[in-house]
């Protein structure tokens with residue numbers, strides 16, 4: 001049904017909450033990713049929850065609080081190398097496994113995240 005958003009299709013707020021929880025549980029243990037995060041994991045997780053909600057067609061929670069996402073600009077102060085982009089995606093893939101997100105909708109969301117992650121790369125110094 002083209003009128004159902006990806007947000008609704010995966011189960012809305014409850015599913016996004018589970019996904020970001022599973023995702024940051026992995027990121028915070030990842031030796032290449034954890035050191036570049038500010039360390040306030042609850043706030044990082046909250047922002048990602050707000051962002052993914054709107055990214056997947058749910059309510060514009062992120063923009064209501066922070067304005068235009070300008071994701072690439074907001075990542076410039078963090079060294080996002082090609083290696084870190086792959087690490088980020090590998091944590092996301094495992095998080096999708098953890099919550100048993102399956103099927104065409106998983107593939108659709110995954111492709112959008114792959115594109116976005118590659119777009120965030122801002123340095124080549126691994």
Ligand code: HEM
Nearest residue numbers: 036037043044047048051074078080084085088116117120
């Ligand atoms: C923020 C790393 C990709 C969405 C951040 C922060 C770091 C980071 C270190 C700061 C966290 C904080 O301020 O609490 C990375 C790395 C990536 C990546 C290494 C590898 C490619 C992505 C992707 C998305 C994304 C693909 C979206 C699907 C966000 C959002 C924030 C954020 C929404 C909060 C921005 C803000 O309001 O300041 N990221 N990120 N990131 N990231 Fe990423």
